[in-house]
Amino acid sequence: MALPAYKTTGQRFWHYVYLAFCAFVMFFLVAPLVAVIPLSFTSEAFLNFTPGMLSLDPDAFSFRWYRLLVGDCSDAVITTVCSDKWMIGLKNSFFVGIASTILATTLGILAALGLSKPHMPYRKLIMAALISPMIVPLIISAAGMFIFFAKVNLVSTFTGLIFAHTALGLPFVVITVTATMSGFDHSLTRAAENLGGHPTHNFFKIQLPLIAPGVISGALFAFITSFDEIVVVLFVGGADQLTLPRQMWAGIRQEISPTILAAATILVLISVALLTTIELLRRRSERLRGISPA
Secondary structure, X not given: OOOOOOOOHHHHHHHHHXXXXXXXXXXXXXXXXXXXXXXXXXXXXXXXXXXXXXXXXXXXXOOHHHHHHOOOOOOOOOOOOOOOHHHHHHHHHHHHHHHHHHXXXXXXXXXXXXXXXXXXXXXXXXXXXXXXXXXXXXXXXXXXXXXXXXXXXXXXXXXXXXXXXXXXXXXHHHHHHHHHHHOOOOHHHHHHHHOOOOHHHHHHHHHHHHHHHHHHHHHHHHHHHHHOOOHHHHHHOOOOOOOHHHHHXXXXXXXXXXXXXXHHHHHHHHHHHHHHHHHHHHHHHHHHOXXXXX
């Protein structure tokens, strides 16, 4: 977008300095991905760019580590331990992520409905308590969850892991749904109540369709948080609660293999897809509210 003609030379200079700084920050954040993704297609058992890869030799690239990721050991090198732990971790990550997302979304919607009421007592205090998992260091939250879950026998169980990830994903749902509810026209629900509509019926037929973009955005954020989480899994989960990030952590400590890079690439692609969906939902929400997308 071109700058207006009335901008001075100094303003133009600082504008381009700002753009250059933003480009540098973006490169700093994206640079690790530029290295990880190509390395996941290497045909060698080393985490470095081989001369063949640098010269773009087709024989230097392979899907062997992606096949190893799904348990295909037909071309596994002798130094690589081939097992189905990667697929087990992937399935467990989806199971825990989906279950905790459903629970966090349900509780987050109920909390947001109450927090959107101006007459609710201690609203700011409750809001601060709900979003505290985003502020408190994760290792402190994980230690606290371990102490509490140990007393109720939820350590080393999928139930405890789902509850822990629900607590981590709940703030995202509360924030996004509360922000969506701030622009909601409550005269619609009052009109429905005057016409004899039941509160539950009014919610599913009037409120939920209008706040759906915020609900879906919060749910996707909660899923990403659960799917990529490792610290709470190490504290609360046991040997049977093997998730994909935990298997990657174990692989880094016990055996460094390009399979870790293949798993990381899959995580990056899933995160990018979900974040793209969130951005599209945000733009749709702005169009529904009469605001032009930025």
